Amino acid sequence: MKTTWDIFCTVVDNYGDIGVTWRLARQLVAEHDLAVRLWVDDLKAFVRLCPEADANAEQQYQQGVDVRHWPADWQGAAPAQVVVGAFACVLPAAYVEAMRAQATPPLWLNLDYLSAEDWVEGCHGLPSPQANGLRKMFFFPGFTANTGGLLREASLLARRDAFLQTPGERARFLQGLGVQLEASARLISLFAYENPQLANWLDVLAADQQPSHLLVPQGRVLADLACWLGEAHLPVGAIHQRGALTVQVLPFVSQDDYDKLLWACDFNAVRGEDSFVRAQWAGAPMLWHIYVQEENAHWEKLEAFLGHYRRGLSDAAAGALSGLWRAWNMDQDMAQAWQALQPHWPQLRQHARDWAAEQATRPDLATALVHFYRNSL
Structure with missing residues (x-):
């Protein structure tokens, strides 16, 4: 039985x-x-x-x-x-x-x-x-x-690695979502709560020399995104370009496809608990929008995680990462924080993979x- x-x-x-x-x-x-x-x-x-x-x-x-x-x-x-x-x-x-x-x-x-x-x-x-x-x-x-x-499912990291290492697998998945990605573009996913700092971040992405492609599944942040674009409504499939930034609205996908979306992206902005954990297993640089609590009690939880996650980073990279997360969650300047993060990109990529591997030992x-x-x- x-x-x-x-x-x-x-x-x-x-x-x-x-x-x-x-x-x-x-x-x-x-x-x-x-x-x-x-x-x-x-x-x-x-x-x-x-x-x-x-x-x-x-x-x-x-x-x-x-x-x-x-x-x-x-x-x-x-x-x-x-x-x-x-x-x-x-x-x-x-x-x-x-x-x-x-x-x-x-x-x-x-x-x-x-x-x-x-x-x-x-x-x-x-x-x-x-x-x-x-x-x-x-x-x-x-x-x-x-x-x-x-x-963490037993096969999760093996499936992630197979997805990333199999020729054409990432491209096929993105094409299934209707995503046509410019070869040099940085692919970013955005799943977040409402955030007044979104406009600052989008402004700096649009003004950047490197193109970025922002994938936004249906969710609460779409209202802020529509406001920045000057649109009344953003339906699924909508694609807009502002400078170096392409914005695309995705449907709300299944959990398994959301995992693949996180694996496919170069940077993942996530919210809450479930997507927060899945972004860590994706092994890519990330940004966490923590659920807001009364009297800013969530800030203590944010700092507690950062205290663990930034270990092993150089002081400069750890400071830049912490600065970005605090800006996003504490209504500070996201443009400045994002720019400060850019010199540390290779180190953050490796660190994200190392963190996932370390957590998988437990x-x-x-x-x-x-x-x-x-x-x-």
């Missing part, structure tokens, strides 16, 4: 929550031969990541995962042996009561948000006793050996979760 897992996902904002849980569910099925139910309260968001899914189905199987609609009026289901509440979502009261009533309660895990802050290591794996007698365990993804690691998140369960038996 396969071990049963229930993963609960509340789609709070955009696609980070469902992006992480869908990747995790698929990997647990494909690589660990588990029976996984993924409970999602917003199937429309799920369909954006898995286009073959049905937004109206109460139950469907996608890539071996039993995907269930998580209704507001919970009808009940027998708890699995492992229960994962993603990002502190509140499980249905009836489900929690069914967990409590079992002779052997399930392993209940709170899969928390990704952070590089020092306190994460001390909280990872700690229990949180509940008033009803159950125990919930904290499980933190992370970048060090004392955390739960990062989502157990991935799905494997760490499975080991945690087995050790709890």
Whole structure:
């Protein structure tokens, strides 16, 4: 009998929550031969990541995962042996009561948000006793050996390398998206929240001597982009040129195609958590738009990650990289920060590959979760 897992996902904002849980569910099925139910309260968001899914189905199987609609009026289901509440979502009261009533309660895990802050290591794996007698365990993804690691399929880096090293593969993928790339152009992907510094960055790209081709999947930053271009609306497929900069709007693609988009680009601007991790595995220079929190609490998370990521860079390159990330996230001058980064491009490219290789030496998140369960038996 396969071990049963229930993963609960509340789609709070955009696609980070469902992006992480869908990747995790698929990997647990494909690589660990588990029976996984993924409970999602917003199937429309799920369909954006898995286009073959049905937004109206109460139950469907996608890539071996039993995907269930998580209704507001919970009808009940027998708890699995492992229960994962993603990002502190509140499980249905009836489900929690069914967990409590079992002779052997399930392993209940709170899969928390990704952070590089020092306190994460001390909280990872700690229990949180509940008033009803159950125990919930904290499980933190992370970048060090004392955390739960990062989502990474076993074949991911090999597939990335094959994509980049197979003659014509990159070009064929880009052509499938309608991208005609000038030979000398730097290819940049932009997946971001609204940002007042976007115009400054685009201005300096347009004025540059080197051409750039900016690929922008459908998302929240399109309104700022349209404003810069003087357009009322930017439909999928729209292409505009300003000086040395070509801007092209892409459709919202599946997770697998988004990975390929990141692999294909020379620089990736990403947001949130899921695309942030996938950009690291792409092994190319990157820029992270961190999710804004009250009282700028997200700045501490940004600095904590930079403290890890910039190790091994020269002082000048580390300062330029940090300056760019701070400008993008703290409403500072992106034009100046981008120009300061350019002399360090070869070093940043190599560093991005080295960082991905270093993180790949640690157990991935799905494997760490499975080991945690087995050790709890």
